[in-house]
Amino acid sequence: MPEIRYFFEDFTPGRSFPLVDKLVSAEEIVAFASEFDPQPMHLTEEAGKASILGGLSASGWHTASLFMRMMFDGWLKEAASEGSPGIEFMEWKKPVLAGDRLSGRSTVVESRVSRSRPGIGLVRFLHEVENQKGQVVLRGENPIMIRLRPSQEAPA
């Protein structure tokens, strides 16, 4: 595992952390949908074209899971994360089509120390994922629990 360098204190409101880019293939769209969301528009180009999505499109849960990995590789792997209690909202704004290249960022909306868990803070992020045309495809907010910096590691 990579070294932890981001603690609660580093997540100040307004600060943005980039997600890692991700190219989405038809094969992975179909593989995810076959396991978790076998609605026709996620399985074949023909059914996607016949739907309001307009083509073979990733399940929204696949897009959300891809976002999670883009966030992990982008910054979360270096953060003192203790996971998350949930999602405040998530919008699937545009279809994610085979061949799309996704990018994005997580921006700190607010942060506070937990009242119930000593040493833990709650940081609420706005996450935005865009395609190669600059269109936002996924947008949502969720709180992540992040450990406070241990006192011996306090900045000078």
Add this chain to the structure above:
Amino acid sequence: MPEIRYFFEDFTPGRSFPLVDKLVSAEEIVAFASEFDPQPMHLTEEAGKASILGGLSASGWHTASLFMRMMFDGWLKEAASEGSPGIEFMEWKKPVLAGDRLSGRSTVVESRVSRSRPGIGLVRFLHEVENQKGQVVLRGENPIMIRLRPSQEAPA
């Protein structure tokens, strides 16, 4: 694909539709996490025990994706669904541990005909997933777009 038997008109507020049960294995928890959410508590029993989750636990995105499949097999495959614009909220209430058996239901909260898309209705569901102890592990609401019953299929 199975025959469509549920149209917008069938989703009346208060009506519940059961999800199909799902037994969650350690292997699938690790496989999903390796691809989408490689935080330590989702990869090994040891790291899970050391975390606030208390054991090897499914990624919240995995639980959400499992819920999607439980919903598809439970009722969505027989519904005239056109997908969903997003999630209004989702709470990961308890860890989902290897060996858990999940069950649950989707309950109609409200429904309305779309103003912008002719022939489509928006149905807002409360989804609840429980483990074998009856503890709610996942809870959330989201709107699903569902086609109105074609006039030739109107009930007598």
